[in-house]
Amino acid sequence: MMKKKVSVVIVTKDEETNISECIKSVLWADEILVVDSESKDRTCDISRGLGADVIERKWIGYADQKNYGIQKAKNKWVLSLDADERISDDLMKVLVEILDKDSIYKGYKFPRKNIFFGKWLKNGDLWPDYQIRLFEKERASFNNRYVHESVQVDGQVCKLDEPILHYSYDNVSEFFQRQKEYAILSAQESLKKKVSLNKTDIFFRPLWRFFRSYIIKSGWKDGLEGFIVSAGLAWYVFMRFAIILEFKKKNEVS
Structure with missing residues (x-):
């Protein structure tokens, strides 16, 4: 015991x-x-x-x-x-x-x-x-x-x-679907907290996330799986900023 x-x-x-x-x-x-x-x-x-x-x-x-x-x-x-x-x-x-x-x-x-x-x-x-x-x-x-x-x-x-x-994750579709769900939640949180961002973030931050995971942290050593995961994490960042910018643009129009 x-x-x-x-x-x-x-x-x-x-x-x-x-x-x-x-x-x-x-x-x-x-x-x-x-x-x-x-x-x-x-x-x-x-x-x-x-x-x-x-x-x-x-x-x-x-x-x-x-x-x-x-x-x-x-x-x-x-x-x-x-x-x-x-x-x-x-x-x-x-x-x-x-x-x-x-x-x-x-x-x-x-x-x-x-x-x-x-x-x-x-x-x-x-x-x-x-x-x-x-x-x-x-x-x-x-x-x-x-x-x-x-x-x-x-x-x-x-x-x-x-x-x-x-x-x-057992398959690629499950992984990317989950990243989409996470991106929506993260975007909602950022909007609630009124996090500021530049329009260039939607371009540079996903690229940086991929570069950090795949190159700096050697994700390439894990083969195809390493590439898919690094790309998925970058896609998550892209989706998050895209949702935030879309929401802000709609508010500007209204």
Whole structure:
């Protein structure tokens, strides 16, 4: 038994293809809590069948849903996961060791091993992709960004070497569709915050994102997959600025 008890919180929506392996990778935890957003598939049934507690809640946003799960967790320590993530046996041993002793740290950040189309991308913008995922419940929460939300910790954070496994996309169309969804959310957030930008941003910033990921961070070493991901990230930036400029142009006309 670990000295510190931990709750694993997983936010889901129509994740029947992923949730089983995710939960199986954390069966060692003291509590597994799934916060589901009105799934139409078997996500909830599969989760309950594997022993997880399930709360069904209307979707409000990524950060809001995750913070709700943190609040509902029974234990002092929380490990936050997405349904397409896994804890390897090696990482499990590291986590058990951390949770079995006292420490000055209030949070722990992990690299993410992003696996696209069945291949681990070892280069480009998505490695090492550090994320804070283990933290003391009362000292941390997700910020209120519309997308790409992250954990803010009141206290010291320790950086670990062992990665979380992230099985993100199985095909190109799914990847580009998700980038479009993220771009819309990011544009909405920028408009709400009245972020200023130049018309040249729509040209130069996507090019820079591709150049940084594919050339500077050696995404080219990952072959075709590295090119597709770098291009997709650049397309995300282009879509974000295009939506913002379109909205502002409509307002000028009206």
